[in-house]
Amino acid sequence: MAHTAHVAPLAVPQPYDFDLSLDRFKFWGVDRANVWHDGGLHRVVDGREVRISPAREGVDVDPLDDRIEPVVRKLLAVEVELRPFHVFAQSDPVLAEAVRRFPGYRPPLAPDPFEALVSSITAQQVSLHSAFAVRSRFIERFGVPGSTLAVAFPAREAVAEASEDDLTALGFSRRKAEYVLGIARADLDFEELESQPDDEVKARLTALRGIGEWSADWFLGRYLGRPEAWPAGDLALRKAVLALYPEVTDVRAAGVRFHPFQNLSAHYLLATLRYR
DNA sequence: ACCCAGGCATTGG
DNA sequence: CCAATGCATGGG
Numbered sequence: 001m002a003h004t005a006h007v008a009p010l011a012v013p014q015p016y017d018f019d020l021s022l023d024r025f026k027f028w029g030v031d032r033a034n035v036w037h038d039g040g041l042h043r044v045v046d047g048r049e050v051r052i053s054p055a056r057e058g059v060d061v062d063p064l065d066d067r068i069e070p071v072v073r074k075l076l077a078v079e080v081e082l083r084p085f086h087v088f089a090q091s092d093p094v095l096a097e098a099v100r101r102f103p104g105y106r107p108p109l110a111p112d113p114f115e116a117l118v119s120s121i122t123a124q125q126v127s128l129h130s131a132f133a134v135r136s137r138f139i140e141r142f143g144v145p146g147s148t149l150a151v152a153f154p155a156r157e158a159v160a161e162a163s164e165d166d167l168t169a170l171g172f173s174r175r176k177a178e179y180v181l182g183i184a185r186a187d188l189d190f191e192e193l194e195s196q197p198d199d200e201v202k203a204r205l206t207a208l209r210g211i212g213e214w215s216a217d218w219f220l221g222r223y224l225g226r227p228e229a230w231p232a233g234d235l236a237l238r239k240a241v242l243a244l245y246p247e248v249t250d251v252r253a254a255g256v257r258f259h260p261f262q263n264l265s266a267h268y269l270l271a272t273l274r275y276r
Numbered sequence: 277a278c279c280c281a282g283g284c285a286t287t288g289g
Numbered sequence: 290c291c292a293a294t295g296c297a298t299g300g301g
Binding site: 125127129131213214233234 | 280281283284285
């Protein structure tokens, strides 16, 4: 029974708004590694293309086995506890309104650390529309296609063999091509970051060329799911905080008011701005 | 044609 | 420590 692979339900704590939670994969364009199609999300997991679609008490996953399940649980952030955050949010009028509007919003996580870092690099300085376009070309060039729509995000090893020219041909700047190759070839075990405190993870990541504080903060928030990640340098988050809290002048310092839920607060504030 | 967009490293004060 | 600069693409 352990490895049967066909469509099966996966429970997600309710309420869960599937469309809203995964809006990140369709809002700014097509992400070839996380393809939104016909009301569901397609992604290659463990070499197989998986379709995740909304169901009664969570999602249906097709196929589902115990290699796929932990990845999908991570992707959907099933383990993240929203209830304590929603209680906390009642003490802040802006957050209270956000959780009222978006009660089933469970921001997804990146299942793969290399994907998280490369995605950040593609998004540095440029619009997310532009970032999605470049990233999708990168995925198509170096990834492994699934059975129909999705392509497995490129493995570090495959990218390590590439040249700078291979990457600039996809729209990476010369500098970003350098960054991506450097990270693909870096002597850094992402697995062991799991056990390090936030500050140590940031120190190790920012030691890599191309990973600054912004990228490291999003790695903490969107890959490791650290509750206190606060990407204060993020342009959209800065706009959201300054618009929603008129008395705030220092966005970084304002993070303390959201302690210990900075990460979820950031996502809910961004959603508020996105659907303003 | 021009400007901006969910940064970063480098250079020069 | 802080200011100025170049970067490649996509959308307005």
